Amino acid sequence: MAKANESGQNTAARPLTDCPFPKRYPSQLIRDDVFFMTLAYNQAIDAWRRDEVPVGAVIEYGGDVIAAAHNQVESVGDPTAHAEMIALTQASNALGDWRLNGATLFVTKEPCPMCSGAALMARLARVVYAVPDAKMGCLGGVADLNGIASINHHLTITRGVLEEDCLELLQLFFRERRKTSTSAVDESQSID
Numbered sequence: 267m268a269k270a271n272e273s274g275q276n277t278a279a280r281p282l283t284d285c286p287f288p289k290r291y292p293s294q295l296i297r298d299d300v301f302f303m304t305l306a307y308n309q310a311i312d313a314w315r316r317d318e319v320p321v322g323a324v325i326e327y328g329g330d331v332i333a334a335a336h337n338q339v340e341s342v343g344d345p346t347a348h349a350e351m352i353a354l355t356q357a358s359n360a361l362g363d364w365r366l367n368g369a370t371l372f373v374t375k376e377p378c379p380m381c382s383g384a385a386l387m388a389r390l391a392r393v394v395y396a397v398p399d400a401k402m403g404c405l406g407g408v409a410d411l412n413g414i415a416s417i418n419h420h421l422t423i424t425r426g427v428l429e430e431d432c433l434e435l436l437q438l439f440f441r442e443r444r445k446t447s448t449s450a451v452d453e454s455q456s457i458d
């Protein structure tokens with residue numbers, strides 16, 4: 267795995283395409299959905315800078331961020347290394363409990379089947395996502411795991427927070443990747 271320096275850039279090799287979007291610095295004073303999604307957006311930019319599909323996630327609990335992660339499937343060579351999965355592990359460690367009652371997951375793209383299932387298993391209070399995913403999304407996009415009546419825990423879902431910005435990031439990443447990549451591009455997380 268490549269080492270990252272302090273600025274978060276991959277020092278082993280430049281990414282295939284430079285991320286043209288800057289990180290954002292929202293006011294710490296207003297901790298609303300846009301604030302937390304902006305932090306997830308910044309995580310997605312970190313993913314791009316490491317040549318990963320730009321998806322980021324943060325978990326909020328009691329007004330504080332207890333987890334922040336981005337997709338790392340390529341760099342760790344693990345199909346479960348989605349932003350949400352890593353963030354759920356971080357949050358469980360932070361709280362010392364696998365039950366994340368009262369916590370909210372903010373993620374830049376609608377969770378896939380694995381991550382939607384994990385959000386339910388973790389007993390999160392709420393999931394907030396930016397971009398709906400009609401191909402893989404399982405909180406209403408292509409299927410709705412949260413709507414399964416026999417599951418006795420249900421999530422409150424908020425959709426569309428910072429949707430345009432997070433969509434632009436994903437769309438440009440895949441457009442640039444198709445131009446520059448000589449090998450097959452994994453389109454499983456593309457949204458167009």
Ligand SMILES: [Zn+2]
Pocket residue numbers: 348350377378379380381382
């Ligand atoms: Zn996932």
